[in-house]
Amino acid sequence: xxxxxxxxxxxxxxxxxxxxxxxxxxxxxxxxxxxxxxxxxxxxxxxxxxxxxxxxxxxxxxxxxxxxxxxxxxxxxxxxxxxxxxxxxxxxxxxxxxxxxxxxxxxxxxxxxxxxxxxxxxxxxxxxxxxxxxxxxxxxxxxxxxxxxxxxxxxxxxxxxxxxxxxxxxxxxxxxxxxxxxxxxxxxxxxxxxxxxxxxxxxxxxxxxxxxxxxxxxxxxxxxxxxxxxxxxxxxxxxxxxxxxxxxxxxxxxxxxxxxxxxxxxxxxxxxxxxxxxxxxx
Amino acid sequence: xxxxxxxxxxxxxxxxxxxxxxxxxxxxxxxxxxxxxxxxxxxxxxxxxxxxxxxxxxxxxxxxxxxxxxxxxxxxxxxxxxxxxxxxxxxxxxxxxxxxxxxxxxxxxxxxxxxxxxxxxxxxxxxxxxxxx
Numbered sequence: 001x002x003x004x005x006x007x008x009x010x011x012x013x014x015x016x017x018x019x020x021x022x023x024x025x026x027x028x029x030x031x032x033x034x035x036x037x038x039x040x041x042x043x044x045x046x047x048x049x050x051x052x053x054x055x056x057x058x059x060x061x062x063x064x065x066x067x068x069x070x071x072x073x074x075x076x077x078x079x080x081x082x083x084x085x086x087x088x089x090x091x092x093x094x095x096x097x098x099x100x101x102x103x104x105x106x107x108x109x110x111x112x113x114x115x116x117x118x119x120x121x122x123x124x125x126x127x128x129x130x131x132x133x134x135x136x137x138x139x140x141x142x143x144x145x146x147x148x149x150x151x152x153x154x155x156x157x158x159x160x161x162x163x164x165x166x167x168x169x170x171x172x173x174x175x176x177x178x179x180x181x182x183x184x185x186x187x188x189x190x191x192x193x194x195x196x197x198x199x200x201x202x203x204x205x206x207x208x209x210x211x212x213x214x215x216x217x218x219x220x221x222x223x224x225x226x227x228x229x230x231x232x233x234x235x236x237x238x239x240x241x242x243x244x245x246x247x248x249x250x251x252x253x254x255x256x257x258x259x260x261x262x263x264x265x266x267x268x269x270x271x272x273x274x275x276x277x278x279x280x281x282x
Numbered sequence: 283x284x285x286x287x288x289x290x291x292x293x294x295x296x297x298x299x300x301x302x303x304x305x306x307x308x309x310x311x312x313x314x315x316x317x318x319x320x321x322x323x324x325x326x327x328x329x330x331x332x333x334x335x336x337x338x339x340x341x342x343x344x345x346x347x348x349x350x351x352x353x354x355x356x357x358x359x360x361x362x363x364x365x366x367x368x369x370x371x372x373x374x375x376x377x378x379x380x381x382x383x384x385x386x387x388x389x390x391x392x393x394x395x396x397x398x399x400x401x402x403x404x405x406x407x408x409x410x411x412x413x414x415x
Contacts, residue, residue, distance in 0.1 A: 096401065097401055097402035098401055098402065099401060099402050099403050131402065134404065147288060147290075147291065148290070148291040148292075148400065148401065149291060150291065150294075150295075154401045178294055178295060178297075178298035179298060186288065187287065187288050187289050188288075188289055188294055188297065189288065189294075190291055190294055191288070192288040192289075193287060193288035194288075196288075
């Protein structure tokens with residue numbers, strides 16, 4: 001399984017000289033499938049714009065877009081996703097269900113005035129909207145499962161398995177909101193089923209501990225909690241994700257160094273996600 | 283590869299909520315398994331949750347021989363238990379009982395039970411609250 005990071009910034013896109021090493025685009029990750037005409041994409045932050053251009057170039061005909069939730073930083077790139085504007089493309093959008101407003105209607109709001117001039121009904125691609133199933137489902141040889149995780153509003157994490165490899169993607173997550181992570185068994189950990197024994201865990205690590213103290217309940221994790229969580233679920237490799245928008249490259253590197261220190265003699269030391277990073281899972 | 287079964291997020295939130303209450307409260311999952319009760323509930327039942335562990339809720343409640351005020355000599359029918367009603371009929375229910383706790387003490391309690399529905403109306407379990415009378 002090949003995993004490519006197209007955006008890993010949290011909350012708000014942050015282009016500029018201070019973010020060139022790790023990137024300023026918001027969440028978007030591509031996961032390879034067995035069919036080169038099919039793309040599996042996680043989240044539609046601003047990183048999806050560049051990915052879209054590449055997918056068109058590759059001649060991809062079918063895109064499965066899996067949304068963890070509908071906060072703007074995970075959705076704002078969709079309107080500028082080139083395959084959406086290509087009538088040859090089929091786009092399946094998977095998102096967390098709501099009993100009140102259908103997924104299509106919730107997304108359509110961002111395709112309407114005053115936010116956007118073109119109505120969702122007028123996009124050329126064949127678009128369908130699907131509630132994320134409660135049980136695992138398959139897309140071109142890849143098995144996906146999703147669970148609600150601790151973050152304001154309906155938000156899921158994804159577990160993606162292909163062959164023997166497992167990727168866990170929980171970009172927005174505050175498992176420590178309900179108490180100490182270290183003292184919990186996996187079955188009482190938010191996202192425990194998603195992240196258990198994953199080869200790679202992409203996980204929220206937006207804050208230093210002192211920053212987190214002032215942001216409890218905002219839905220994100222400190223680097224300490226991210227490291228503790230990865231250990232608690234038995235993930236092999238932690239990729240620190242959803243970077244704080246006010247954090248430049250040098251500050252991020254201090255956060256990465258702290259994560260390595262906290263992880264101690266973990267099997268594989270945590271690393272910072274960066275745009276363009278390609279992860280090859282066994 | 284088997285995915286380990288994790289408690290639903292709503293149950294995780296409910297447990298944390300209950301563990302911070304001084305009102306006796308228990309939580310069961312959608313399959314009717316008792317998954318948690320708080321320290322205040324332990325004071326009513328006579329046993330800490332850690333000693334009981336996850337067990338079928340019906341089996342656990344039967345051990346207290348709940349009786350209703352209108353038939354104090356006989357165990358109450360299972361169908362009258364608010365926990366059973368919340369689990370099977372997925373609606374809120376309230377009833378007064380006399381129970382015999384594990385420590386042998388007779389207690390009057392009122393029990394309110396209600397179902398928990400997550401996003402998309404997914405039934406994930408129940409909460410029961412014991413009101414000491």
